[in-house]
Amino acid sequence: MGPVPVLSLVRGPPAQRAARAADVMVDVTKWPLFSLMGPEALASVRRACVFGSSANEAIYITYDDERLLETTWTRMSPVLPPHAQVHVFGLNCSSCLGTGDSQSTIVPKKLDFLSGRKVTSLSYGSGPHVLLATADGELFSWGHNGYSQLGNGTTNQGVSPGLVSATLLNKKVVQVACGSHHSMALTDSGEVYAWGYNNCGQVGSGSTANQSTPRRVSICLQNKVAVGIVCSQTSSLAVVDNGEVYGWGYNGNGQLGLGNNGNQLTPCRLVGLQGLCVQQLVCGYAHCLALTDEGELFAWGANTYGQLGTGNKSNQLSPVQVLAERERVVEVAACHSTHTSAARTQSGQVFMWGQCRGQSLVLPHLTHFSCTDDVFACFASPSVMWRPLALEHDDFLTVAQSLKKEFDNPETADLKFCVDGKYIYVHKAVLKIRCEHFRSMFQSHWNEDMKEVIEVDQFSYPVYRSFLEFLYTDQVELPPEDAIGLLDLATSYCENRLKRLCQHIIKRGITVDNAFSLLAAAVRYDAEDLEEFCFKFCVNHLTEVTQTAAFWQVDGNLLKDFICRASRCGAFRN
Template identity: 85%
Template sequence: MIIWKTLQFCLCLCPVTAALPAALATYCEDTMVDVTKWPMFSLMGPQELASIRKACVFGSSANEAIYITNDDEVFVFGLNCSNCLGTGDSLSTIVPKKLDFLSGRKVVSLTYGSGPHILLATEDGELFAWGHNGYSQLGNGTTNQGVAPVLVSANLLNKKVTEVACGSHHSMALTDTGEVYAWGYNNCGQVGSGSTANQPTPRRVSSCLQNKVAVSIVCGQTSSLAVVDNGEVYGWGYNGNGQLGLGNNGNQLTPCRLVGLQGLCVQQIVSGYAHSMALTDEGLLYAWGANTYGQLGTGNKSNQLSPVQILTEKERIVEIASCHSTHTSAAKTQSGQVYMWGQCRGQSIVLPHLTHFACTDDVFACFATPSVMWRLLSVEHDDFLTVAQSLKKEFDNPETADLKFCVDGKYIYVHKAVLKIRCEHFRSMFQSHWNEDMKEVIEIDQFSYPVYRSFLEFLYTDSVELPPEDAIGLLDLATSYCENRLKRLCQHIIKRGIIVENAFSLLSAAVRYDAEDLEEFCFKFCVNHLTEVTQTAAFWQIDGNLLKDFICRASRCGAFKN
């Protein structure tokens, strides 16, 4: 078994990759984000800033902040409205204070309400809450403010929380088994209990979600949304502006499916103050709800009671952004272009406006009111050249290289020492079959130039830049070399680039290279878009046995039922 000895980097929570040319899909585990774009961090010194791994700015005036260090220490500073800093007192602080109670706990999800109140989920699945509690949004059965982090355990014993979401004064949690729990203010049914009575402790949201597996949750000010594993979206709570996307403006006391998104497979949802957006697995963007500031991006200020597609003339969308305390919207395309619209520094931008930002987070730092963070931010520093950055700079550099590969008549310049350090295959090859008298050129004929160059570049950068079609070839290489990590990166690229026209070809490749996770993903995509996929040339050019297996499997899933 050959094993890549890869350099380990911080795993970014951001679902979007670095900017690339439009023809490329990219997956990389590093995203550069500058936390100093938020004024709250402007007084911190270089050493303090270098210690920050995750951060969140919140509050009615973006005047409170939480950050997590590389050592998993949690620090807070700011105005401390409603004890939202969790320091045990009501004092404001411009100097960060450590929350000792949370030391060493790995934070996986963090969010805030309007009170403000804070929810924090750890890697172990524990849920902690503190801050404003006038409507029992902390889930501890009382309405007493939480001056310090407290474990939320009622009805969550033996449950592992993986994601949290907050509205203005209500809270939600998602478990690893796909169950949704909600509690707090419920005047419009946002807790999903079937009544308008406040919910003092976590209660499972059932109704039509009872037998569904939820994979994502978000909150508007007084509304709630959830995505289930087959891409369906359900909404409940306040609907006076159509933010539930149900085609009407009546409140919903229990979850209701958004029929306006029927036939689409949604992979990300976000909610603003009173509007919502959804991103499909094909990179299509839909918006609905309040539009007073143009936050739907439709070109006018008319509310939309049902989802409408926007950014239709643009390339594939890979990320969308909004949060319950703003009327601002943002989106990022496959090539890294970032658009913003809605309320931007007091202006109403009714059509998506192309910015020069590198990520959607910058939109909220510079233009949202208040300039809060729309998600827990992961930070990577760029104030010096790291080892990884230095290696990346020297890849394919003939001035420093001592070895070159010839593929399809083209040269790729590399360094023997780097290849030996990074790859057991090359270490073994150079030690067993190499001496200083041998030629300094290695001929490669079993793989294409783009594939083999991407493979070598991966050894320098830990990232892969290839269109999905070439990623299949790289998946072949990774399979041949038994390189599971590289296989996973290839699978991410293929998942990002799957469309109706290439779906069945990608499914065939996944089967051929024994990539079970990718096979399952491609199969589900083909079933979700069965009519269109069966009309493509790739579907009818596939090997007959694979076609038979697909039809049998799809039949067992009920794909051909009327």
């Protein structure tokens, strides 16, 4: 399992930084846990994070004061307005949900202890354990604590959020980061604190003894002002205000980027990035990605799955440039529970590489995604989030959504159809744009062009309404029996795509009782593919189909043709 190992140091005023962070919108239901929630509950989610060894835990934040929608930002970390509520659900391994017990829950529970607090930073480790910092600078921890990674001086599991106060009483924490079983905190004055598991020196204390409470990482950073911190599994890194990068801890795969593979018990500067100003730094399981203020991407560390994007699987002990031939990179992504990497360019192209759904991509692969978060939802194993998602909800509608909203709206319509005595309100321009039949109809020499109401008597109301709605939405929702009528309309109006959709609905809804009726319809409307499908279904269920009313009510010639065809297929052999 991993943390949310993101350090983003975008320069510029808060409003400008916030705008850059909201460049893309993310669908949180791409993570299976959130697909369990209904639309109303999803609409209230403002921040979300999926974590756990199998992406089986989730934490999300809502707020109920809609008057306070403006968001302030600190180092690209969203600060929630008052009345924030923290909710959790999932498997609850090692009590990482903080609900006071070890019981799993598929129904979200509210962490009352954190109600009303503004969350500025969130991270998680492999146990898993969770760190959460508030706008007031308070630091809370809960979950797995076998190595004192909760920083409370014990190794007792934290079943509820606890305040980490030792040595941090008068400090204001602005960012947190978790390794597998160690933790780090960054204060507003640029001081770095670390604690927990220290077998490789990842706490930066100069020894390999575990650290049960937060301890300042002072050696080599004493006179430096850190502006960001990140962790891989058993390594730690920090960026200082001049863009230099320092690393310490495990280095067996070169993940510290120092040019060797020896562990470091205290911070060491990455000389391979000398002269560069690092703007964003992220860590994977055992590799790192750095983005400079000029949009250059560098990678180093483990490369078993091609996660460095260099075209091979050889580890790199020093930073190497990636995507050099591409346009400026504006965001990089990695998560220390995965071996996956991603990047987004200035034009919005999203690349991924490394371990992606079991495959090893050794070179950056251009995806169809609009944000790096989708890479981890769809291709990472486990499909955790590489950072907490900021979900902004507004009233903006896409063109497709606007069209769908205006269908059958009498307030904006300029034409209505009367079918079976019922009206359907539409827009003449939309019909002309979407359908050749209406382009021909609405010409000056056609009577219909002058009418405000058009009577339709050859099709039923459900069928014709569904057809008109299809022109607005590209979607059809009808039972298979009504889809037969819509198939007739699609054939008459030469709407081939609609014809295919009807056939799909009929195939999906075929049963023993309606199979022969559907076969008859397919024959009548020359839908050869559908006819073959229905015929095979009838033959495979011959005994049951021949006992239905539909079988004996069909035209005699069709019945004869079916019997002859079924006989040739051997349906009546003893």
